[in-house]
Amino acid sequence: MAFTLVIKSKGLFNKVKSIDLKTLLNNCGLKFGSDNEFYILNEGEVNNNTVILYNPNRIGRGIFFDYRNVSKGEVTLSYNIPTTATEIRDFIKVAKEIERQFGKASFYCEEEKRNYTISSLEENVEQMIEFSILKLNEFCSNRQMQTFILTLAMFPWYMDEDKREMYKTCTTLDDLENIIHKLQIADLYYAKPSLLRNNNDGKILAAYTMTTNCDSSFPVNPECFLNMGNIKIDESIIRFFVYEENKPIDGFYPYSDFVEFIKQKGATAFDAERLKVRGLSKEEIMEFVMRERNS
Secondary structure: OOEEEEEEEEOOOOOOOOHHHHHHHHHHHHHHEEEOOOEEEEEEOOEEEEEEEEEOOOOOOOOEEEOHHHHHHHHHEEEOOOHHHHHHHHHHHHHHHHHHHOOOOEEEEOOOEEEEEEHHHHHHHHHHHHHHHHHHHHHHHHOOOOOOOOOOOOOOEOHHHHHHHHOOOOOOHHHHHHHHHHHHOOOOOOOEEEEEOOOOOEEEEEEEEEEOOOOOEEEOOOOOOOOOOOOOOOOEEEEEEHHOOEEEEEEEEEEHHHHHHHHHHHHEOOOEEEEEOOOOOHHHHHHHHHHHHHH
16 A cells, blocks of 8 residues: 655646756655665665655655656655655655755645645645554454565565554554664665576576675575565575675575574574574684585
8 A cells, every 4th residue: 555646747838847866865864775676675776767765864664756757747756554654754855845846746646536735745744644553553453464564665574473463553653663764774684585597497596695794684484585576486595605705605505404503693583584693704604514515
């Protein structure tokens, strides 16, 4: 579910047909990036004149900004529901900045099939926040869903049972805002697979990489990732890269054995489906490699 505004320049004779993204970011205090095929943000990248905007001081789920039709005096802006109170307010700031750059603009909400103005958006902000709370309650109360995933600005988040229970009856978005910001500002590598196809049998291999001395987050189940192609994985492996030597360690190793190894090394829960592991030295990684080679 989303709240989407189609914003059109309303100049009588000379419609503004450009947006200065750098100025927009500076005036709104935001940064940007673009999702890869695993819904993980590539920071600072533009994808076909679309970007995901986020507040670095309060990272939420990301505001999608599509300016592919800006040459026609039209852009689209949307946020996911539920989202945080800060992100809703940031969304209105962006809409206001677009109107400033256009000189005059119209705002049409696709989901509600109604027009807005900046004033009516600002007057409606508390109702927008209340609607996000309601949808968070409903989302977490849906027992037909086995996995509760929210795509955040930086990466997908797998909500654990404690949070689901809390959010069933929450009356504010404060905890959601705090937890997803804390997760996204963590200085760690969010591991994603490289998908490799065997030319002989067509099977798909998911290859994860751990780099020495790099705090990371890895999935417990290597097939537990979102991908735009809904690709089925036949086999998963782990490989290693020694940062200080700028070279890989020879070999591919069973991913399931790797998960047990990082648990022994003190890995803790990152979310319901992923583990956080401290950066391991080359010597520690070689413990695992030699054990696998000798097994």
